[in-house]
Every structure is written in structure tokens, then in C-alpha cells.
Amino acid sequence: MTDRIKKAGRHVSQNEGLIFEQSAPGKRGVEFPPLDVPAIDARTALGTAYARESVAGFPEVSEIEVMRHFTRLSTWNYAIDLGMYPLGSCTMKYNPRVNEFVARLEGIATEHPYQPQELSQGCLKILKLLLDCLAEITGMDTGTLEPAAGAQGELTGLLLIRAYLEDTQGGPRKKVLIPDSAHGTNPATAVIAGYEVENVPSDEHGQIDIARLKEIVTGDVAAMMVTNPSTLGVFEQNIAEAAEVLHAHGALLYMDGANMNALAGVARPGDFGVDVMHLNLHKTFSTPHGGGGPGAGPVMVKKILEPYLPVPVLDEKDGHLALDHHKRKSIGRVRAFGGNFGVLVRALAYTLAYGPGIRQATEDAVLNANYIRKKLEDVYDMPFNSPSMHEVVFSDARQKKNGVSTMDIAKRLIDYGFHPYTTAFPLIVPGAMMIEPTESESRQECDLFVEAMRAIAEEAATTPDLVKTAPHNTRVSRLDEVAAARKPVLRWKPKAHSS
Amino acid sequence: MRYLPKSTAERRDMLAAIGARSIESLFASIPEKFRLKEPLRLPAAMSEQEIIDYFRARAAENSGGYTSFLGAGVYNHLRSVVTDSLIQRGEFLTSYTPYQAEISQGTLQAIFEFQTLMCELTGMEVANASMWDGSTATTEAVLMAERLTGRHRVVVARSLHPEYRQVLDTYTRNLGVHIHEIGFTSSGQADIARLEAAIDKETAAVVVQSPNFFGVLEQIPHLAELAHAKGALLVVAITEGVSLGAVRPPAEADIVAMETQSFGLAPSYGGPYAGVIATRDKFVRQMPGRLAGETVDSNGRRGYVLTLATREQHIRREKATSNICTNQALCALAVTIHLCLLGKEGLKELAAQNLAKARFALDLLESIPGVRRAFSGPFFNEFAVQFPRSVKLVNRDLLREKIIGPLPLGSSYADLTKRALFCVTETTSRAEIERMAAAVREILSKPV
Numbered sequence: 041m042t043d044r045i046k047k048a049g050r051h052v053s054q055n056e057g058l059i060f061e062q063s064a065p066g067k068r069g070v071e072f073p074p075l076d077v078p079a080i081d082a083r084t085a086l087g088t089a090y091a092r093e094s095v096a097g098f099p100e101v102s103e104i105e106v107m108r109h110f111t112r113l114s115t116w117n118y119a120i121d122l123g124m125y126p127l128g129s130c131t132m133k134y135n136p137r138v139n140e141f142v143a144r145l146e147g148i149a150t151e152h153p154y155q156p157q158e159l160s161q162g163c164l165k166i167l168k169l170l171l172d173c174l175a176e177i178t179g180m181d182t183g184t185l186e187p188a189a190g191a192q193g194e195l196t197g198l199l200l201i202r203a204y205l206e207d208t209q210g211g212p213r214k215k216v217l218i219p220d221s222a223h224g225t226n227p228a229t230a231v232i233a234g235y236e237v238e239n240v241p242s243d244e245h246g247q248i249d250i251a252r253l254k255e256i257v258t259g260d261v262a263a264m265m266v267t268n269p270s271t272l273g274v275f276e277q278n279i280a281e282a283a284e285v286l287h288a289h290g291a292l293l294y295m296d297g298a299n300m301n302a303l304a305g306v307a308r309p310g311d312f313g314v315d316v317m318h319l320n321l322h323k324t325f326s327t328p329h330g331g332g333g334p335g336a337g338p339v340m341v342k343k344i345l346e347p348y349l350p351v352p353v354l355d356e357k358d359g360h361l362a363l364d365h366h367k368r369k370s371i372g373r374v375r376a377f378g379g380n381f382g383v384l385v386r387a388l389a390y391t392l393a394y395g396p397g398i399r400q401a402t403e404d405a406v407l408n409a410n411y412i413r414k415k416l417e418d419v420y421d422m423p424f425n426s427p428s429m430h431e432v433v434f435s436d437a438r439q440k441k442n443g444v445s446t447m448d449i450a451k452r453l454i455d456y457g458f459h460p461y462t463t464a465f466p467l468i469v470p471g472a473m474m475i476e477p478t479e480s481e482s483r484q485e486c487d488l489f490v491e492a493m494r495a496i497a498e499e500a501a502t503t504p505d506l507v508k509t510a511p512h513n514t515r516v517s518r519l520d521e522v523a524a525a526r527k528p529v530l531r532w533k534p535k536a537h538s539s
Numbered sequence: 540m541r542y543l544p545k546s547t548a549e550r551r552d553m554l555a556a557i558g559a560r561s562i563e564s565l566f567a568s569i570p571e572k573f574r575l576k577e578p579l580r581l582p583a584a585m586s587e588q589e590i591i592d593y594f595r596a597r598a599a600e601n602s603g604g605y606t607s608f609l610g611a612g613v614y615n616h617l618r619s620v621v622t623d624s625l626i627q628r629g630e631f632l633t634s635y636t637p638y639q640a641e642i643s644q645g646t647l648q649a650i651f652e653f654q655t656l657m658c659e660l661t662g663m664e665v666a667n668a669s670m671w672d673g674s675t676a677t678t679e680a681v682l683m684a685e686r687l688t689g690r691h692r693v694v695v696a697r698s699l700h701p702e703y704r705q706v707l708d709t710y711t712r713n714l715g716v717h718i719h720e721i722g723f724t725s726s727g728q729a730d731i732a733r734l735e736a737a738i739d740k741e742t743a744a745v746v747v748q749s750p751n752f753f754g755v756l757e758q759i760p761h762l763a764e765l766a767h768a769k770g771a772l773l774v775v776a777i778t779e780g781v782s783l784g785a786v787r788p789p790a791e792a793d794i795v796a797m798e799t800q801s802f803g804l805a806p807s808y809g810g811p812y813a814g815v816i817a818t819r820d821k822f823v824r825q826m827p828g829r830l831a832g833e834t835v836d837s838n839g840r841r842g843y844v845l846t847l848a849t850r851e852q853h854i855r856r857e858k859a860t861s862n863i864c865t866n867q868a869l870c871a872l873a874v875t876i877h878l879c880l881l882g883k884e885g886l887k888e889l890a891a892q893n894l895a896k897a898r899f900a901l902d903l904l905e906s907i908p909g910v911r912r913a914f915s916g917p918f919f920n921e922f923a924v925q926f927p928r929s930v931k932l933v934n935r936d937l938l939r940e941k942i943i944g945p946l947p948l949g950s951s952y953a954d955l956t957k958r959a960l961f962c963v964t965e966t967t968s969r970a971e972i973e974r975m976a977a978a979v980r981e982i983l984s985k986p987v
């Protein structure tokens with residue numbers, strides 16, 4: 041079987057324990073310049089009630105041990121730098137290294153958020169240019185760069201809607217409509233914004249059901265949150281009609297812009313009725329996911345929502361840029377210190393690399409997804425066969441007959457040298473296999489992926505156990521998640537302490 | 540375009556394989572009237588060198604060449620080359636959340652180590668990895684206390700960072716949470732008498748910061764007693780993690796919400812940093828955020844997985860403990876590496892240097908006629924002084940000397956005009972401290 045695996049071979053990987061297990065008293069990995077003022081004893085300075093001797097459980101290791109430890113750990117990870125990472129909805133594209141370089145420049149990384157604004161004009165110009173670029177790309181009027189991630193962007197957006205409704209209609213209203221295909225952050229966010237969630241079933245094509253929408257939009261509905269393209273990777277044909285229905289009832293349209301990689305340079309949410317949306321700069325704008333973060337979730341709005349934007353707001357005064365911390369109608373602050381500036385720097389570097397050519401990235405992303413779809417649709421089930429944009433969603437319906445699930449296929453992909461696709465959602469597709477190649481994959485890489493997926497489909501039919509027990513070539517085999525959750529071990533303890 | 544790995548011929552062949560006539564036809568599902576006919580009006584595409592030039596030019600318009608005495612939640616500490624090179628390894632930098640444990644063991648084990656380090660630092664039993672920053676961690680800690688107690692009143696010390704309080708307000712305003720703010724005494728500590736009177740049977744949490752916004756340490760054991768006597772939880776926010784190398788951890792607290800920026804993360808004009816929530820084992824199921832747990836694989840080998848995910852949005856949707864998904868993982872990794880390098884001795888020495896430098900600076904300032912220490916409570920590396928005139932005027936003159944002066948407390952506290960918050964860390968040299976003090980002396984010796 042292994043000769044079918046073209047992309048990956050096995051190689052020796054180093055074993056490595058926990059850093060705490062390498063500790064020995066007296067070792068250290070950092071030295072400081074000598075103290076150039078009189079030393080003070082902590083007990084004298086703070087009083088015995090406040091002073092601490094040392095942090096008991098901290099490791100004591102040298103620099104080389106730290107270097108090897110984390111280098112060894114790193115080799116146990118898969119990464120975009122190693123190959124295609126087709127996690128649907130996550131947009132795992134190439135993270136350009138120049139972005140890392142400029143974010144670390146002296147004068148960029150070193151700046152303090154409270155330093156005088158006349159000494160921060162460079163930072164403020166970066167924010168201004170990024171905001172202008174995002175407004176142009178989305179077709180929205182303005183926005184805020186403050187939210188730390190997509191989910192915080194969602195919250196910011198809903199709070200803006202809330203503030204707008206309270207200000208103009210006398211109350212925030214009660215409900216937020218969310219399609220059943222939505223990402224989990226949408227309903228979780230609506231609750232934190234103080235709204236009830238009403239799940240809206242999709243129609244038989246996985247699209248917004250306009251007839252249905254007309255029935256459920258009442259004076260109680262504050263907004264609808266729509267992901268476009270949807271989590272099926274399909275453009276919402278009826279988005280503008282949905283906006284009209286909502287607007288006719290005084291409600292607003294929120295767009296989850298996680299899938300903006302399908303639209304940048306091709307179509308603009310501001311043109312099809314969206315009132316407020318977030319972007320995930322760690323998806324569409326190439327800032328690295330870093331094993332789970334950091335990201336940034338700018339929120340772009342139409343003029344009507346501008347008065348409510350979180351503070352500080354970037355203003356221009358006599359040729360200088362300034363942050364205004366006092367806006368009467370603002371929803372307040374969603375995060376201290378203005379936002380994940382370093383991530384915003386990287387996103388701007390990405391935008392500048394493409395300029396208007398960002399359209400080419402979008403086209404290639406859609407081309408790759410459609411290519412993979414074409415090459416796999418005869419072996420995997422497609423529950424919704426509307427035209428795909430940047431991602432394609434199959435299901436495990438055919439393989440399920442042999443007891444092979446989407447998770448099994450995902451794990452088997454690992455043996456073939458790929459990161460799995462997304463299995464967790466959309467919930468409207470049981471056994472979903474959500475594949476997003478992004479524009480960063482060459483034709484060769486796409487072909488290898490297609491071959492791997494076809495080979496696994498064959499294995500699922502002929503040797504299902506091989507798939508069900510995958511992965512076979514990794515350092516660890518499938519891990520016992522049930523045991524981990526039943527009796528959680530969430531930190532290391534020295535042997536003597538553990539029972 | 541250098542980031543795109545396709546030739547024109549390859550694109551053509553792929554289109555042919557799909558059976559599409561043109562690339563436009565792949566976008567046919569977007570209604571015609573919404574398809575852009577013109578290129579976007581964005582700056583023209585730049586080469587790598589042009590991008591570097593652009594950002595170098597912006598960097599030159601910032602604060603280069605100035606010495607700064609700002610802290611107030613964001614601190615200048617030594618960072619290490621080792622940490623920065625390790626977090627740029629592609630396997631860490633360009634991987635996603637470790638949902639696929641078999642090919643994410645590196646990230647997972649590092650998270651487990653982070654959780655352990657955070658527990659040791661804070662005196663708590665369990666820590667998550669991670670929250671967006673200290674302000675959102677503090678807010679999430681309050682929401683967590685609300686769920687744990689089923690109560691809706693929160694008593695918050697005004698000595699909690701003003702921006703943290705604003706974030707708390709933005710989040711809780713619509714959730715029926717009632718916030719009661721409590722002032723401070725001449726020590727700079729929360730007013731215990733008022734606080735005690737404000738805690739009642741409806742109080743979910745008492746929230747303080749230590750060292751607080753004025754740099755002063757709060758009396759955590761006493762505050763915990765007061766909160767617990769009424770069945771409320773004590774939430775302690777920490778913005779300056781390095782303090783924990785010299786200061787007793789808030790072990791009596793129920794939830795600790797910490798900003799870890801001090802451990803090797805650049806100020807970077809406000810972020811990215813990493814927040815963390817640490818708490819007691821018994822509260823873990825109401826804790827937001829990701830957790831890595833130890834387990835074994837099918838061959839009995841030790842390994843790590845994300846666990847207790849039934850708290851999270853991707854499983855529980857509207858019933859989740861929080862909406863957080865993307866967090867600050869790479870920053871938390873940097874913190875982990877940095878803390879391993881520091882180790883037990885390094886952290887202790889680092890904290891001792893901060894203590895000594897801040898005291899040296901305060902002594903010099905106090906020797907200037909008209910300058911007084913503003914609060915009497917114990918402090919770590921930040922302290923407030925009172926000037927005989929407006930802080931803004933002093934700062935304006937300090938800027939001429941290429942010194943970014945202390946934070947004027949009057950901008951956030953109307954009752955603290957003429958008070959200035961100084962931060963002095965191991966990165967500030969004796970010569971810089973002396974130059975600053977001499978400049979302040981000179982400025983104050985002249986009439987306004």
C-alpha cells in the first residue's frame with residue numbers, strides 16, 4: 041500500500057519529554073546585563089506579606105536545551121510550509137515571510153500604544169491605509185480594526201447593530217437569525233451580544249430560503265448573520281433579496297466574511313446589501329494561524345453604523361492622524377490597546393504585495409477548488425451540487441456503507457502526507473468533508489491530493505480497516521480523547537506530588 | 540505574482556480539465572450585476588523590497604530615539620532571539636489549531652507546558668491557552684463567575700485598568716450584569732471598607748488588579764475572605780506578569796486573568812499579546828478557551844489532545860462558555876519558550892532588577908522639590924507621583940529632551956490630576972533614569 045503514497049515518506053523524528061523533566065537546579069537559559077542601581081531585597085521592598093521567594097515549579101534549563109526542545113516539538117507538526125493544508129473555512133494559504141520581517145522592524149514592533157500620537161504617525165498611517173484597502177475590497181464605507189479575531193468581529197458587529205437599533209428604533213429587538221449551515225461562533229456570539237438565536241433551515245440547495253425568510257422576519261428580528269459564500273462554498277444567490285426582506289422590516293444584514301477569499305477583487309459585499317461584516321485577516325489576508333492564533337477580525341460597516349464604532353476611532357486632523365477615544369455613541373472598547381496591530385501590519389504587507397492583482401489570488405483559489413471537485417466528484421458524494429467557489433464540500437455517504445467515516449478518511453490523508461480537510465461542519469452535511477485548497481497550491485500539489493483522495497476511496501471499499509485505523513505513519517496513533525476528557529490531566533506535576 | 544504557483548498554461552489546462560470555458564465562468568453563480576467590471580482601486584502591487592521600504596518609512600515616523608517611561612498594561616522587557624527564531628519555525632508559525640492531534644503533537648505539548656507554567660506562576664490549578672488579551676480575559680473571567688454563582692452583580696475596583704473596565708462594560712452592558720465600582724485609598728489600594736459594604740448575596744465576583752493600575756499591590760488574602768464570606772468569587776487581573784517573580788501569587792483568588800505580554804512579547808503598538816485564565820480544578824467546566832490534556836494513543840504512548848471541548852463554540856454553539864475560536868496561540872508559545880529560558884533563577888533576577896530600578900527612579904524623583912509619591916502602598920515596577928503642575932506640561936517639555944514621560948493619570952481619573960504613572964523595567968538604564976530625573980528637576984525649576 042505504501043508505494044501509493046507519493047507525497048510523504050517516513051523519517052526519524054526525535055523523542056522529547058516535557059521541558060520540566062529536563063530541569064536541574066542551577067541551569068538557566070538567559071543572562072542579564074548586570075544591575076546598575078543598588079540591589080534591593082524583595083522582602084524589604086514589598087514586606088513579607090507580599091514577597092515571594094521563587095516560582096517553585098519553573099524549569100531550570102540551558103539555552104541549547106530550550107532550542108532543541110522546541111525544535112523537536114516543531115518537527116511533530118504538519119504545516120502549510122510542508123504542503124497543502126486543505127482545512128475548509130480556515131483558508132490555510134501561504135504566509136509570506138516578508139510580512140513577518142516588517143512586523144518585527146524597530147519602530148514597528150517597539151511602539152507603545154500610549155506613546156504620543158505625534159510620535160505614532162507611522163503606525164497610524166499603516167492603520168489608515170489598511171482600513172482604506174479593506175473598505176475598497178469589501179465595498180463598505182468604513183470600519184474598525186480593533187477586534188482580535190473573527191469571533192470578536194462578529195460580536196462587535198452585533199453590538200453595532202444593537203446600538204443602531206436602540207438609537208434609531210427605540211430598542212435592540214430580540215432575535216438574530218442564523219442559518220443552520222453557520223459556523224459555531226455565530227450562535228455563540230449572538231448570545232453574548234444579548235440576543236436569542238433563531239436557526240433558519242436552508243433550502244434544498246443549501247441556500248437561504250427567501251420564502252421562509254419572509255415568514256420569519258418580524259419586528260423582533262435585529263439581524264441575520266449570513267456567511268457568503270456559505271460554508272458549502274456556494275455563493276448565496278438570494279443575498280440581495282434577503283437584505284431587502286430584512287431592511288423592509290428594519291433589520292440589518294450581517295455577513296460573516298470568513299470566506300472572503302472567494303470574493304476579493306471579484307465582488308463586494310457592500311454592493312449586495314450587506315450592512316456590516318467581519319474579515320478574518322488570518323484567513324483571507326495571509327497572516328499566520330500560528331497553531332491557533334493570533335488573528336484579527338476587522339469589522340467593515342455602512343455609513344449608518346459609523347457613529348457606533350468602537351473607540352478609539354482613527355481621525356484626520358490638520359494633516360495629522362489621531363485616535364479619538366471619546367465618541368458619544370460608540371459601543372465602547374472591545375479590546376484594550378486598540379487591536380492586534382502586528383497582525384494588521386502583516387495583512388497590509390499582503391495587500392500591498394498584490395494590489396489590484398488580488399483578483400488573481402481569488403481566481404486561483406476558485407480554480408483549485410473546482411479542479412479538485414471535478415476530479416473527485418465521481419468517487420465522493422456531493423450532497424449539494426451547486427457551483428463551488430473557493431471550497432468544495434463532499435460527504436462520506438458512499439464510504440459510510442463500509443463503515444468508513446469522514447474522520448477515518450481524514451486520518452488516512454495524514455498517511456498520504458496531507459493535513460486533513462475540515463470534518464466538524466457544516467452541520468447540514470452529515471459526514472462533511474470540507475476541502476479548501478486556497479490559491480497557494482500548484483497543479484502538482486492538487487494532483488497529489490486528488491490521487492491520495494482517490495486511493496483512499498478505493499481503500500475504503502477494499503480494505504476499510506486500513507482506513508479506519510489510520511494514521512499508520514505518525515509518531516502517535518489515534519489518541520484516546522474520551523479518557524482525556526473523563527479524567528483531565530491539564531498540567532504537569534512533579535512525580536513526588538502526583539498521586 | 541510570486542505567491543501564486545501557476546503558469547498561464549497550467550491555469551488553462553486546469554480550466555479545460557474542469558470543462559469551464561473561462562475563469563469568469565467559475566464565478567457565474569454570482570449575479571452578474573454584482574460582479575466587478577473594474578479592477579479594485581488599491582495601491583499598485585509591490586515587490587518584497589518595496590514592501591520593506593514602505594514599512595521602514597513608516598517605522599521612521601514613530602518614536603525611534605526616545606526613552607520611554609510608559610507601562611500601564613504594556614511593558615518593555617528584554618526579549619530573546621531564541622524565542623523569536625523558534626516561533627518563526629514554519630511548523631509552529633504556519634499550522635492551524637491542533638484539532639488533528641496526530642500531526643500536531645508539537646503544538647499540543649507546548650500548550651500543555653504553557654498551562655503548567657501559568658499554574659505555577661499564578662498559584663492556580665488549571666489554566667487555559669489562551670484568551671485574546673488581558674482585558675478580554677478579565678471580562679471572560681467575570682462572565683465565568685456569573686455562570687458559576689448564578690448571580691449578576693459585580694464589584695469592580697477602580698484601580699483595575701481603565702481600558703479593562705471599558706471592555707468589561709462593553710461586553711456586560713447587554714447581559715443584565717450590574718457593575719458597582721469601588722474607589723481606592725491613599726495607599727492606592729482598593730477601599731476595603733467600601734468594598735465590604737458593596738458585596739452582598741447577589742455579588743458574583745469581586746474584581747481587582749494586582750499590581751493594580753497605579754502599580755500598587757492589592758491585599759489579595761483579605762479581599763478573598765471578604766468575597767468568600769458572601770459566596771462571591773474573587774477575580775484577580777494581572778497586567779504585569781513579571782511581578783510574579785517577586786510577588787506572592789494570588790493563590791486565594793478563584794479566577795486569575797492575566798496578560799502575558801511581559802514574557803517576551805513586543806509592545807507592537809497594542810498587540811498581539813496573549814491573555815490567560817487560570818482557576819481551580821472544580822471550575823474548569825465553566826472556563827472558556829482551549830485546553831490541552833494528556834492522554835495515551837492506541838499503543839499506550841503518552842500524547843496530548845485538545846480536551847473538554849464541550850465547553851466550546853464549535854460543539855456547543857449558542858450554549859458555549861464563550862465565542863472564542865482563534866486565540867493567541869503563537870504568542871502563548873513565545874511566552875512558553877521565554878519562560879523556559881528565564882527559568883526559576885532568571886525570573887527571580889528579572890523581577891529583582893525591576894524592583895530595584897523602579898525604586899531607584901522613585902528616590903530620584905522624590906528628591907525633586909514639589910514631587911511627591913502619590914500612593915503609599917507596596918509597588919513592583921510602576922509607581923505614581925504627584926507633580927506641582929499638569930503632567931501634560933511636564934511631558935511636553937520632556938519630549939524636547941527625547942523622553943516619553945509618564946502616563947497622566949488625570950486622563951482616566953478626574954480625581955488624579957497632576958498624578959503621573961511611571962514604569963521602570965530592566966531595560967531602562969541608570970543613565971536614562973538619571974537623565975529623566977534631571978530633566979524633570981530642570982522643567983519644574985522653571986515657571987510654567
Ligand SMILES: Cc1ncc(COP(=O)(O)O)c(C=O)c1O
Pocket residue numbers: 129130189190191192223225226267271296298299320335337863864865
Ligand atoms: C465561517 C467562519 N466563521 C467564523 C469563524 C471564526 O473566526 P475566528 O476563528 O477568527 O474567531 C470561522 C473560523 O474559524 C469560520 O470558518
